[in-house]
Amino acid sequence: MDALTSRVEKALREFLAEATPPLTAIGAALEPLAEAGRAFVLQGGMRLRPSFCYWGFRATGAPEGEEIVRAAAALELLHACALVHDDVIDGSDTRRGAPAVHRKFAALHRTSGWRGDPERFGEAAAILLGDLALIWADAALEGSGFDAVTIQRAAPVWDAMRVEVMCGQYLDVVEQARGGGSAERALRVARFKSAKYTIERPLHLGAALGGGNDELMAAFSAYGLPLGEAFQLRDDLLGVYGDPDVTGKPAGDDLREGKRTVLIAYAVEAANQAQTEQLQARFGDPQLDDDGVTVLRDVIAATGAVRRVEQLIVDHTDEALRVLASADMDESARSALTDLATIATRRTE
């Protein structure tokens, strides 16, 4: 874990140490909710969004300080909301190698011998915990230590980012429901659900807090959007080919779920008759076993879709790095954002 990530972790721990006691003050019954919030936020992820936010701030030449670390940490709380709600929406069993929040609370319901449907209870708790995380995100940004005028300057970006991620999730759900989407449609989902949310907007938020000018904002869009798409394309590949021990998600879940990614759209486009039959028979089958997962992986690779996605990742990353090289910004930020481009697109988790 690098120094910045440790500082973000520390800021999150400090925030939660202040934010969770008011819950248990309301009633002891709230303790599991507070604990689940703490566990979820602290158990991980790559803290990519805070890193982009921090370096977006530093790129303006604004001085280093704890305020920007705390503000950047707010993005992890927003992300906790997005993931906890996403897991309810997708009915996912695991997240970051642990049971999804709604599954944890379903288990609490069962072991407590409570009435009603444990799954419904689990979903209710997860919906409310996600709401809490969304509120916490706001409180963390507001309480980051920046003065009121600085916070207000960043508010439009903060609002746009939050709206976009929810809209991206909705687009994603609609795409899954429609089925059979084109690569173009999958790319649009990737843009809103991931590219803007993971890279462009965190950079914008940092830059807005640092008082960055319009030119820097534009450069961050030109860098962040292709890089964010490359990030999402890597995610698509990891969803099918990733090592469960590293990703924290069971192998093949995206295949069972029938997730309409760019990878799948390319595979469908390029598949021959036999490959098409395999895809139709197995893709989106909730009962798909390990052998079926292996078959699908091989079919998708054999269509050339993996190669094509890898190439697109390289092209998009190169484009982002070209923009970065020529943009007017603080040199240490340029260097850090160059490294982050690699981390975001060559990761294995």
Place this chain on the structure above:
Amino acid sequence: MDALTSRVEKALREFLAEATPPLTAIGAALEPLAEAGRAFVLQGGMRLRPSFCYWGFRATGAPEGEEIVRAAAALELLHACALVHDDVIDGSDTRRGAPAVHRKFAALHRTSGWRGDPERFGEAAAILLGDLALIWADAALEGSGFDAVTIQRAAPVWDAMRVEVMCGQYLDVVEQARGGGSAERALRVARFKSAKYTIERPLHLGAALGGGNDELMAAFSAYGLPLGEAFQLRDDLLGVYGDPDVTGKPAGDDLREGKRTVLIAYAVEAANQAQTEQLQARFGDPQLDDDGVTVLRDVIAATGAVRRVEQLIVDHTDEALRVLASADMDESARSALTDLATIATRRTE
């Protein structure tokens, strides 16, 4: 509709006219989400929370203006989040006389002939629309026109209020799951889910925006908490005895759902052998028909629980009015808050 309520409606319409176009700019697929948000927020409710917020502000002697109306309107957006998510959690079919948001989107899924489970799709859409409403609430307060320092002064109240309502919802869900709660436990749920959220915190938010002192804040707690409990007790009665044409909710839903209100706790406490048997056989039965609803209503009333709840409403309201009479505040606010106490506790919707 009184003049203040019309101004709140106008502020909401204006806010949504700005807030929804960015959704459709993301993709035409977002239009139903934007439309559902608009419809839900604009179709109603009593706008009680904005009224309390507005008069909390005026009580400080701060001058009348559109800023406070816009800030007060933010509470309706927060409330939209709470209700849309609550309806998913409770599996409610209707809200404000129309299908619940998740039902609307399940219907959209069906008529579109999409893949997968329409109900799951509906819940996904409702979770995301609730998230959007929570974000909009924040954007509405932030963009109300108050200066940054005033907004920051009100942030702790705004955060506490939002956290409390989610925690109150969770307590409520846990209480339903545990079953058989005491009146004391039901009152605690009512305090957090409703009393603080509906009356005390809106008053505090308005007072914080107006720069009210600690004494006024304390008076608003002493007025708002008993009044808020009276408000929730009226809600309990309306949930069992209300006219569906006025409440917008089907008769008997609270009984089918097995909602552990103070009313029910009193009924269980005071029931004789025969009444206990009736309650055990019918209360919480999802299949309860209209005749069953009538039987339960009569049993609950026969235990004396209705009388006891009505008396508690009177006592709590009197207590609130006593506090109000002696608190140091602007006279027009005192007069308006006196009227609001009656509106909140004698309402039929």
